[in-house]
Amino acid sequence: MKNSILLARSNLRTAKGQAAAIIVLILLASLMLNLWLMLSMDYRQNFDRYHDKLNAEHVTLTVDSGSSEMREFLAKTLKKDERTAAYSLEDSMHTVGLFTYNGGEVNSEFVFLEKEAALSRPVGTVEIVEDSRIQSGIYMPMLYQSDDIAIGKTVELSLGSKKISYQVCGFFNSVMAGSHNCTMCEFLLTEDQYEKLKASDYAPESTLCSVRLKDKMESENYEAKLKNTMSAQYPALRTVSNSYALVSQSRYISQLICAGIMSAMAFFILLIALVVIASNIVHYIQENMKNLGALKAVGYTSQQLVLSLLMQFLGVSLTAALAGIGISYTLFPSLNEMMIAQTGIPYETRFLPAAFFLTLAILGSAVALAVWLSSRSIRNVEPITALRQGVRTHSFKRNHIPLGKTNMPLHLALSMKTTFSGIKHNLTVCITMLVLSLVVVFSGLMTENMIRDTAPFINLIVGETADSCINVKAQAEQDFVRKMKDDDQVKKLYLYDSIEVRHAGGLGLMAMICDDFAKANNQELVFEGRFPKYDNEIAIAAKYAKEQKLHIGEEITITANGKKASYLISGFTQISNNLGKDCLLTRAGYERLGELQNPSYYLNLTSGTDIDEFNARVKQEMAGAVNTTINIDATVSGGVVVYVSLMKIIVIGVLMLSAIIIAFVLYLLVRTMLGSKKRDYGILKAIGFTTRQLILQTALSFMPAVTLSTAVGLTVCSFIINPLTALFLSSIGIVKSTFLVPVGFIIIAGIGLILFAFATACLLSLKIRKITPKALLAGE
């Protein structure tokens, strides 16, 4: 053991540069790995911690009534269900509303609670995270704390057709209703403001019901059953609900994206590091055959020699991994800040022993395996043979590119000779470039579909969008439609509403209702089969269909408003908004279950029309007919901005990381090549080759592997990136991704990647300047 340690130290001393490059690769891998494990093992669990800390509910239901009779029925229903552990019913006010945030609009179901009552709820309590001495005003969910929404500042809420302003007193955290991602969003009002709102007719009185279950896994079923029971009993009352399953997923989409990318990058970098280590060991054995033979001759066993390599690489790798883990803890707060902008749940960075040891274990075992597999050939080194052969262990069997026969220019031909003689180097380059091709295609895909043009991402995540959404009173619908059709600023008008229905024998589904789906802007909503056309057709979410083993052409029964009707499945949809629990019905189809109350219309406006001004005009001109207007564009932009910012950082980060990886892999390869070909370079210089020619030859020798693997990688990745994206987003209901693959970007990025690799190889080959023919003759 002691001898092996001495050998390992000696090897390290002679290969400082190689150790440094491997340190960088392992450091990056461990950094990514630890960040991924922190996000996967603890970050998501933070939701449960907060959930428990605030004794939060697993099912939330808001019923637009404060009547004691309704509450009695509700309480009886809750008590009757054996799955109920505890519940709390609270006076509240509920309405659809919006406010400006992050340059966009937050549009949600607003639930107003009196502050003190909210703080003293036995189930579903909230915690004040920032308070002030302001006596009258509003407490906002902490997610919305920003430059414009801060203590002392005024926030304006649009409630239906009314506007109301409050001074911000502080911020609170609510696990199940602290974000627009929760279906409903709570606001706490001071007692005076609560009473003032109650006295107005801005928001109807409601009952907020928070139910804690014995088994949280039952949340979706429980929610569906409860809502169905209430709808059946009180069909006229509007209800809004959410479940633990929905909220815990929807508040952590950015965590899901980030963790997925981190893990992919971590394993890609680790793979590259392992290939580099294996390639270095194979090269080390070739170049040190004489020394290895000498060591064996004086009594070292193969095991000791392998052990020395194992200790050398494990020592370097684990040291780098420790540093990487350390750096990951310094970077995590920034990442956390970005995540909180979407989750809205505070997370305190803390040391995670499990992630720490798992990172070390994964890296350590991967490196040990790579060292062991690549150093096994030491066992075949026979002392006498090794000593005789010395450093020249290459067996040249084939003369690649004979200079007398090839038509290639001399320098290209000599480069190709080097290429063909270094298959292991080429393999390392190929694996690196294939991995980086995927990174480039991913970056291109995200840049095109999420950063440059957000529409494809919005279509995939949000489903249907338009410029404006106007909710009208049922009795004024015909008049509204007629006026809108005559309005010069309206390009397209179609009914697009959402109402919760229930699949008989299954779960609650959000039904998107449209008078004619051919008018919908997102024609890719149905990715298999077709949109429903007739009143007996339905398109359902692919994720839900898969879970329920439903197929196109099958018949399913839907219930709503105490009625049931059967529909033929005409197609599969994918909308992540409801995490894969939705369906599409035509208006006629829905009306088999009941009349549409206060329908919502989507409008596309003519180019140049100011959406807010248009909405305000319609509201003013049709005051009696319009309930609410929504600037969809602004609402979606406000919600998407977090993801876009996150993706920008990720794209820049992964591209920079790719550049670093190429540089380090090429550094290792060029360094190894210069070491093994020092004699050849000396000879070539002696017979008249210039430094520039040799640098060019060296850099060119990497280019076939770089170019071929980049071209193959980019082509293959362009085809698999959409299925990969769909797989990655499958947990939020995405089954098929139809993002536009930006061929132009990918070609330019591919050329950039190749040129960057060439320039880097040239720069790294500058060391050839130091090789002199005189040194060769002097035997240096």
Add this chain to the structure above:
Amino acid sequence: MKHVLLKTDGLSKSFSSGGALQHVLKNIDLELYEGDFTVIMGASGAGKSTLLYALSGMDTPTLGIITFGGTVISSLNQDSLALFRRKHCGFVFQQIYLIDGMSVMDNVLSAGLLLCSDKKALLEKAGKLFEAVKLPPETQNKFPTQISGGEAQRAGIVRALINQPEILFADEPTGALNSKTGLDVLGTLTAFNQQGQSVVMVTHDMRSALRGNRILYLKDGVILGECHLGVYTPDDTARHETLAAFLSEMGW
């Protein structure tokens, strides 16, 4: 009157070793002539190889000027020196230094193609040279590690001559060879010299030195003396005696 190929004025070369400056070549004035077979002799450490490196543009002098055909090569940068070597010099090394990863023919062509783009003419020229050094055609496609030391050195001579250099520099060309193959190599060099090829050879072997027509004796960095032997003929005892007397005079 012989034509001067290469000329040095006050050529000096110093190395720093352990903080102390070592003057290996001291103020050497020398002229090398076209068609000569110049042999540089001397004891170990006399500066023979250093002088050869400096003359051939493999190394730059510390002081002094080296002129080749009107061009001062001592002030050229490394790349210009490489171009100079490519165009005007050929090298035969003691350790042969063929590139292991290339066939014998490719070793020759890699040098030849640097100057000549007419591959057909080059292959023809290489064929003639291979024939002249008596290297069989099947050897040309072998790798250096697959042929004998003598064959490799003869291949090295072909590589050195493929660009028809004005001067062929040979550094102990028989040093790594056995007696028989050493003689073959010397015979080859002599034959080329007798066809007009200028040769500068470093050796400490008297038998090799006999091939030269001009012998320079180097001691402690200065040319102590020179001796002219005339055209080489085999079994010339007078030539042997003249050289022996010269070397004895030089303290050999």
